[in-house]
Amino acid sequence: xxxxxxxxxxxxxxxxxxxxxxxxxxxxxxxxxxxxxxxxxxxxxxxxxxxxxxxxxxxxxxxxxxxxxxxxxxxxxxxxxxxxxxxxxxxxxxxxxxxxxxxxxxxxxxxxxxxxxxxxxxxxxxxxxxxxxxxxxxxxxxxxxxxxxxxxxxxxxxxxxxxxxxxxxxxxxxxxxxxxxxxxxxxxxxxxxxxxxxxx
Amino acid sequence: xxxxxxxxxxxxxxxxxxxxxxxxxxxxxxxxxxxxxxxxxxxxxxxxxxxxxxxxxxxxxxxxxxxxxxxxxxxxxxxxxxxxxxxxxxxxxxxxxxxxxxxxxxxxxxxxxxxxxxxxxxxxxxxxxxxxxxxxxxxxxxxxxxxxxxxxxxxxxxxxxxxxxxxxxxxxxxxxxxxxxxxxxxxxxxxxxxxxxxxx
Numbered sequence: 549x550x551x552x553x554x555x556x557x558x559x560x561x562x563x564x565x566x567x568x569x570x571x572x573x574x575x576x577x578x579x580x581x582x583x584x585x586x587x588x589x590x591x592x593x594x595x596x597x598x599x600x601x602x603x604x605x606x607x608x609x610x611x612x613x614x615x616x617x618x619x620x621x622x623x624x625x626x627x628x629x630x631x632x633x634x635x636x637x638x639x640x641x642x643x644x645x646x647x648x649x650x651x652x653x654x655x656x657x658x659x660x661x662x663x664x665x666x667x668x669x670x671x672x673x674x675x676x677x678x679x680x681x682x683x684x685x686x687x688x689x690x691x692x693x694x695x696x697x698x699x700x701x702x703x704x705x706x707x708x709x710x711x712x713x714x715x716x717x718x719x720x721x722x723x724x725x726x727x728x729x730x731x732x733x734x735x736x737x738x739x740x741x742x743x744x745x746x747x748x
Numbered sequence: 749x750x751x752x753x754x755x756x757x758x759x760x761x762x763x764x765x766x767x768x769x770x771x772x773x774x775x776x777x778x779x780x781x782x783x784x785x786x787x788x789x790x791x792x793x794x795x796x797x798x799x800x801x802x803x804x805x806x807x808x809x810x811x812x813x814x815x816x817x818x819x820x821x822x823x824x825x826x827x828x829x830x831x832x833x834x835x836x837x838x839x840x841x842x843x844x845x846x847x848x849x850x851x852x853x854x855x856x857x858x859x860x861x862x863x864x865x866x867x868x869x870x871x872x873x874x875x876x877x878x879x880x881x882x883x884x885x886x887x888x889x890x891x892x893x894x895x896x897x898x899x900x901x902x903x904x905x906x907x908x909x910x911x912x913x914x915x916x917x918x919x920x921x922x923x924x925x926x927x928x929x930x931x932x933x934x935x936x937x938x939x940x941x942x943x944x945x946x947x948x
Contacts, residue, residue, distance in 0.1 A: 717940040737937035
């Protein structure tokens, strides 16, 4: 048995905040398991099933939803997203930290969840872009998106940013290295939390 | 105005845990103000008044106590120790982090304090020596202490160690650098806490 239960690190923030890069790096450095979400949206160029997302049909998603297999789910930009309980609970019990890159609706569901294993494990963080100007620059920098998509993303991002006070921690993005240093510090610190230590 | 209020980092742990070294280093690196305690015990060789402690007579200590000037105070090994409110509150309001190196009695008083400025700021950490064996080695390594003093310190340390579950965070000491990396991570992480950000 591990000497502690894992951290369930819930990370939200608008497109362009850099949250996904932070979460992937934490996982790449083997500090945490990256929880792979299910989605009904079409894969973007380069995205792989089972790595970036579990790509599901609407029918398959709804069947899992009806069976109670999701820890959280949300509809964003007309598509369904959700996290399967199996992506999270076993890891936490084994003392492995799990990082979830999810939107504000999903985070609110994790926050409202009464399952003691989730209550004990969860921590949430909102990653904020440094400024509207920089956010626009970051969103416009994605070569795959049209001007209309960028404008919609900007609008959605600004709306999503109103939710930061609902989170326990907020990271105001600066440079990539500085952001990761702080993000990692949060994980290191949460590993010291007495309420997750066995025998406390 | 600072964008946040300061962290009041309350650090306890037995003699030999390394807590004082951690607190002083944080202060030396200008990451936090080291709260200087008052004490009625005699200075040890090399200790300076106003740097290591404010050394007070019993009469002077009791006068400040009667005047309500202490945020916390405790009697340890027959001597009085206490933290003046002036060592803490102004720094926190200005957004400066404060580190308090105090015993389990003092920490319990800070934890019980209802002053909103303290409630908002406080975080507590218990530093544990890695093992009884290593603790004894560390306590015996102090050339200034007699065998009787070491035996008494060991007994007191083992008693004090029972209190770690009362704290929010626990640091199990390993190497000096590893300990400081984690200690600093806790400070970096707590600076992200939304409840201390102005405008949340």
